[in-house]
Amino acid sequence: MKAPxxxxxxxxxxxxxxxPALAWKLVNQGDQVIIGKTTMVVTAPSxxxxxxxxxxxxxxxxxxxxxLLNELYIASDIAAxxxxxxxxxxxxxxxxKFADTMQLTDLPDLLxxxxxxxxxxxxxxxxxxxxxxxxxxxxVRIRYEYVPDGNxxxxxxxxxxxIVGGQLQLVLFExxxxxxxxxxxxxxxxxxxxxxxxxxxxxKP
Amino acid sequence: xxxxxxxxxxxxxxxxxxxxxxxxxxxxxxEHVPVTTPVHATPYSPEGAEEQGxxxxxxxxxxxxxxxxxxxxxxALNGYVRSVLCRTVGERQCxxxxxxxLRTPDANASMAPNRMxxxxxxxxxxxxxxxxxxxxxxxEFAHYEHRHALLFFRExxxxxxASLWLAMTGIGLLAAFGIENxxxxxxxxxxxxxxxxxxxxxAAAGYAQSEAVAPWKLLRAEWDGTAAERKRRSHSIxxxxxxxxxxxxxxxxxxxxxxxxxxxxxxxIGTAPYQAALxxxxxxxxxxxxxxxxxxxxxxxxxxxxxxxxxPWLLVAHGDLYRTRAQPGDLDKAAGFxxxxxxxxxxxxxxxxxxxxxxxxxxxxxxxxxxxxAYLARSPDAPDRAMIAMLAGEHP
Numbered sequence: 001m002k003a004p005x006x007x008x009x010x011x012x013x014x015x016x017x018x019x020p021a022l023a024w025k026l027v028n029q030g031d032q033v034i035i036g037k038t039t040m041v042v043t044a045p046s047x048x049x050x051x052x053x054x055x056x057x058x059x060x061x062x063x064x065x066x067x068l069l070n071e072l073y074i075a076s077d078i079a080a081x082x083x084x085x086x087x088x089x090x091x092x093x094x095x096x097k098f099a100d101t102m103q104l105t106d107l108p109d110l111l112x113x114x115x116x117x118x119x120x121x122x123x124x125x126x127x128x129x130x131x132x133x134x135x136x137x138x139x140v141r142i143r144y145e146y147v148p149d150g151n152x153x154x155x156x157x158x159x160x161x162x163i164v165g166g167q168l169q170l171v172l173f174e175x176x177x178x179x180x181x182x183x184x185x186x187x188x189x190x191x192x193x194x195x196x197x198x199x200x201x202x203x204k205p
Numbered sequence: 206x207x208x209x210x211x212x213x214x215x216x217x218x219x220x221x222x223x224x225x226x227x228x229x230x231x232x233x234x235x236e237h238v239p240v241t242t243p244v245h246a247t248p249y250s251p252e253g254a255e256e257q258g259x260x261x262x263x264x265x266x267x268x269x270x271x272x273x274x275x276x277x278x279x280x281a282l283n284g285y286v287r288s289v290l291c292r293t294v295g296e297r298q299c300x301x302x303x304x305x306x307l308r309t310p311d312a313n314a315s316m317a318p319n320r321m322x323x324x325x326x327x328x329x330x331x332x333x334x335x336x337x338x339x340x341x342x343x344x345e346f347a348h349y350e351h352r353h354a355l356l357f358f359r360e361x362x363x364x365x366x367a368s369l370w371l372a373m374t375g376i377g378l379l380a381a382f383g384i385e386n387x388x389x390x391x392x393x394x395x396x397x398x399x400x401x402x403x404x405x406x407x408a409a410a411g412y413a414q415s416e417a418v419a420p421w422k423l424l425r426a427e428w429d430g431t432a433a434e435r436k437r438r439s440h441s442i443x444x445x446x447x448x449x450x451x452x453x454x455x456x457x458x459x460x461x462x463x464x465x466x467x468x469x470x471x472x473x474i475g476t477a478p479y480q481a482a483l484x485x486x487x488x489x490x491x492x493x494x495x496x497x498x499x500x501x502x503x504x505x506x507x508x509x510x511x512x513x514x515x516x517p518w519l520l521v522a523h524g525d526l527y528r529t530r531a532q533p534g535d536l537d538k539a540a541g542f543x544x545x546x547x548x549x550x551x552x553x554x555x556x557x558x559x560x561x562x563x564x565x566x567x568x569x570x571x572x573x574x575x576x577x578x579a580y581l582a583r584s585p586d587a588p589d590r591a592m593i594a595m596l597a598g599e600h601p
Contacts, residue, residue: 091435091437094435094498095498096498099531101531101566102531103565103566104592105562105589105592105593105596106529106531108589109496109529112496113496113497113498113529114498116493116496116497116498117497117498122275122308122309122310122493123274123275123308124496126588126589127588128588128589128591129588129589129591129592130591130592131591131592131595140592147274147275149275149309150275152269152272152273152274154274
């Protein structure tokens, strides 16, 4: 076996060994999923594909056809001082951070500023900001659309976010405005409506 | 205004299809010997396989640009920018240029070899006068007329070929650095030439050359603002090394000011017509800037724009900037900015909204609700109506 092929096989084996967290898994209707060992529990109202490595600790990404076509980003227990997405360039292009002094009315702005940096959003438009509930807690539902810089595709999104115990909880769905958003957003909003929060037992000393 | 990657020859070559940014200035003022010869044939057609190939590439870029969702097609704004271009470069030359204004907060402009000019909304926000716009457009047009993109393409092709051959020898890598440096030196010479050419056009059109340095000084101040906020080294320090595709801002400022000092006083600045043309776009461009998550730069930018112009929208943007940062003392400052904006124009719904949300956090609920109700009354179609109505104690 030639050296490059051996190297490729070894890499594949290493990746396969490390894959449980990286592999896509099926979520069936009615499954209860604890998001990243956090307080958030989602009862799936329909079938989704799920990967447990989201953009930040305690987050997951779900999709139907692939994340470029429909992406459900579920992030729970985001603590004060943490961003909503992974920071690729902390020094030169830091993301805005969640603060526990924020109110629900601050979240549309936090989302937009995060998306402008993290997803290179330009021509960002907030279509609606409405009171909502997430797992029984007061929440805000934001509908938005944007174009990534230099891209021809407009994306539409809807997010339900709440601040529970000083931590940010959000379920966000985003898809191209062309076809996919209109087809799938109701299914995504059903996921948002199926969120509950659990009490994590504190370990005895 | 400046390319993102300054040390990557490959990217520079590609970027040349969309020539380079505008001007910017260390101390000794160089003698400007013409580097290249401009083309004056109108309409000009590309000559030879290289130039035709380059045009073909940028024609494709332009084809995509025509349908970009970022394109600002407002006839009034486009008409105004074109009128300044025509006055600066002449009616005959300007007729062949195609202008595209794009919604993106990066302060940049470029002109491609096929006469396509791209002007970012972020650049328009950084300018305060018609003379400054003329300096940007004049500089970019000089790049086109001197065929800088083609010349740089040929130079880099020649030097990269030599670099590849040298890479096969032991000293290849060292030589590659030298070749890259010489390419950047060549690019800097072309930028200086475009600066001086642009200044000559400004003078011929009756614009005040002294205005050309304002955007460069502003950008340097913004770099320092970003660095102070993030507790980092300012980009101004690395820019002073002048080892990239453009001369340092300090150098450009120095030679431009030396040139402007020779101009007779009384040349046109054109602050009022520029502000009028920017008019309805200013709030949106400011919002794009405030939401870039660069507090230091935005704070400097808004403060300096406010020194030269007096739009209440600058006060609203300043209020938004401090309200969203919300560090100790910021909310009081934000309330002050919104208050000044409303004193200047009592009918600004977004100033009412901003002050209402700020006062709510400051515990002044009654005043906050009054402002939020005033916002709702003035904005029947506000996207956040339901949420604000709940805060104001109203039914949506």
